[in-house]
Amino acid sequence: MFNFFEEIKxxxxxxxxxxxFQIINMSNKILYAEGHKGLVSLSKELISFKxxxxxxxxxxxxxFLLELTxxxxxxxxxxxxxxxx
Numbered sequence: 001m002f003n004f005f006e007e008i009k010x011x012x013x014x015x016x017x018x019x020x021f022q023i024i025n026m027s028n029k030i031l032y033a034e035g036h037k038g039l040v041s042l043s044k045e046l047i048s049f050k051x052x053x054x055x056x057x058x059x060x061x062x063x064f065l066l067e068l069t070x071x072x073x074x075x076x077x078x079x080x081x082x083x084x085x
Contacts, residue, residue: 020052025082030066031058031075039068047075055085 021035037050042065048057063077 023056023082025079028060028079029076031079031082033073034071036071036073039073044077049073051084057081057083057085059083
């Protein structure tokens, strides 16, 4: 049976990073992340947040937070790029 997150882990350089958080990008309109460690920046064009071992940067247009809890973040808008550092 195909497991999306296991497939991503197998093709990622920093596999330890993937054991601490998970991200789901739904049609480049909604991004859902579990395991974040805090918001770094927030604008309509760029949202970044900390994860264990690095940072995630989401670039797009007309983005905003749908949800922000201690462990989860949900972003809505036109998502153009998601990068980890």
